[in-house]
Amino acid sequence: MKKSFLKSFYFLALAASWNMGCTPSCGDPALVAIPAADATAPKGKWMVSVLTVTPSGPISSMTPYEDPSNTLTVKTTDEVTVQWVATDEESGIKTTSMEGSWVQACSTPSGPISATALIPKVEQDLSFLTVCALKSWSLPRTEVNVNLACPPAGTLTDASYTFTGKATNMKGGGSMSVLKINITAP
DSSP states (O other): OHHHHHHHHHHHHHHHHHHHHHSOOOOSTTEEEOOSOOOSOOEEEEEEEEEEEETTEEEEEEEEEOSSEEEEEEETTSEEEEEEEEEOTTTOEEEEEEEEEEEEEEEETTEEEEEEEEEEEEEEEOTTOOSEEESEEEOOOEEEOOOOOOOTTOEEEEEEEEEEEEEEETTSOEEEEEEEEEEEOO
16 A cells, blocks of 8 residues: 555656646746737837047947837937847737838039938747747847948938838737938038
């Protein structure tokens, strides 16, 4: 009887430890268990750093832009870095992407000159996660070349970058934000 009880206890302990080892855990603070439903959309924000050189030395700032439409103005002598960050505390991030374009116009003695280009899409798909998801995901920082020069005897009349960031959560909610960077001559 005693051996039978010990065998049963041993089998029960073994089954319990096997079950705990195979049960998914989202105990990491960066993870969230994917719920059956989530009616909220993820939040996206732009993290923009600007380095400006002044007579007294360089000044650097890091500013979050969280509205659906954001605009800032920088000088052609600044250094600018942009990063798109998506967050969803309820069901986690499924996809996130960023793309954009830039335009430049110059006035020259022989007439106006303009150029436009697309900035390729950068994206991350985390849909392979099925039990736990990341609460937040950041795309790589993108250096923005704001040192847009015009031909000799030309004057910069218009220059800007426009970025679009998108994010979806594990339950299909989505959000989008636009960041426009206007560039002026110093």
